[in-house]
Amino acid sequence: MPSDPLPTEPSALGAVIAERLRAHFPPDNERDRQVMALAEEVGEFVGAYRRWSGNARRTGSxxxxxDELADVVITAYVTAAVLDIDLDEAVGAKAAKIFTRGWRDEPAG
Structure with missing residues (x-):
């Protein structure tokens, strides 16, 4: 089976993965399945961090x-494609909002 080169732009990569998943899974509850996949990837990232930082029973690298953080980002883009969200635009808008806030209140006294 010939394989097209993978897109390097995150939104395009998310769209391609979403299409490939649609070819292998039933369309019903696609959104629920993808949102749960994102939560699962975040959990795997937390577990990897806990192992690496010495906060788990076993160690990790x-x-x-x-790799797990990359999975979170990729899965976020897949989830955005499934939910029809322009994640790049949403991140830009959210970043602009974040930069209008203060960073930390000065301690009293």
Missing amino acids: FDEVR
Whole structure:
């Protein structure tokens, strides 16, 4: 089976993965399935971080932390594609809002 090159732009990558998933899973509850997949990936990232930082029963590598964080970002883009959200636009708008806030209140006294 010939394979097209993977897109490097995150939104395009998310759209391609969403289409490939649609070819292999029933269309009903696609949104629920994808939102749960995102939560699962976040949990895997937290677990990898806990292992690497010494807060779990077993150890792990920083490469595992990096890989799981990449999974979170990719899965977020897939979820955005499934929910018809322009994630790049949403991130830009949210970043602009964040930069209008103060960073930390000065301690009293």
